[in-house]
Amino acid sequence: MVVIEDIWKELEEVKDPEIPVLSIVDLGIVSSVQLDSTRIVVQIIPTYTSCPAMNVIKNEITKLLSEIGEVEVKIVLSPKWTSDLITEKGKKILKEYGISPPNSDFNQEVECPRCNSKDTFLVSNFGSTACKAHYKCKQCLEPFDYFKCHK
């Protein structure tokens, strides 16, 4: 007997292809899971309108869950994704991976994920992916990615 908690647990196996350590559950893009006897409906919300990873994620979920039952994955625009939906666990994983996790407001100082210094500066608001900005630490001099505050 499959219960909804099992599905959520399975979904933690699906990672964001652009941040391969972070699960889509911790990224906060799984907005709902419905289980109706053997039929599973998963709704996911894009981080940015342009997120090119959505179709890959959709295929991954379908592949993984089709072993359990019939699967439908819907990409929906509502509820709106914001960076506040990233879980505390997700933020910890991001930091360990070398990406500074998003602050909860735009005015907070960005922390270096390597030496924890807040003495950092913005190099560019546009980085290697739509969701990241490019920063540099003035203390340890390392450049790093910052997961942008998006809300």
Add this chain to the structure above:
Amino acid sequence: MQTENIYQYILRIADDSFILGHRLSEWCGHGPILEEDIALTNFALDFIGQANILYDYCAELKKNVTNADEIAFLRKEIEYKNLILVELPNGDFAQTMLRQYLFDCFRIHFFDMLSNSSDDFLQAFAQKALLETKYHYKHSSEWILRLGIGTSLSNEKMQNALNYVMKYSNELFFMDEVDQDLISQNIGVDLAIIQTIWEKEVVAHLTKANLKIPSEKNTFYVGRKGKHSEFFGYILTDVQYMQRTYPNMQW
């Protein structure tokens, strides 16, 4: 009729994003510095992403249309409803940023108001797109200041760009019976309200950047009717090439 008006309305937003996204993508590999190359292609990605979502929805609205690709790549010139402003050539960096600033300043207010639309799709879309538009606006408005008050050369380049681009800005506020119908149902946005806010903000910002506002303005409104500049055919040749050469091809 109702569906047709919503379709046309969404198509206008989508075509603006699609064509501007294409123009910005032309900067890929040509940015003045690496960070700016990445920024401009990030912008392009956002705009193409917006167009993708909107064309998908348009395809759902029309029974005789198969998918977003068909709308994006297989229409005739007169069926594209974008503004002339977004199809203008990139020119130099000053011209690209100036066009971007004028458009971002419009879009930020447009999406803000559209976030209260009574149409569920448009409301959700606008709320989402507004977030990335804020980042665009911040970036382009900072460049206007930086270059406007930078050196005499950067100021001169910005002034030339402004003299060329500004006269195309009137079209941003064009409204016809499609707009009126959707405004009356609280679906669409009254662009006259945005025009007042936009003009005030743009004039203040450009003045702060030591730029003189040109008085010359175009009075034609053709983009929304499917009439385009001499530049548009070349854009279509580029973006439609793959679908026309290999019909129904997919990545």
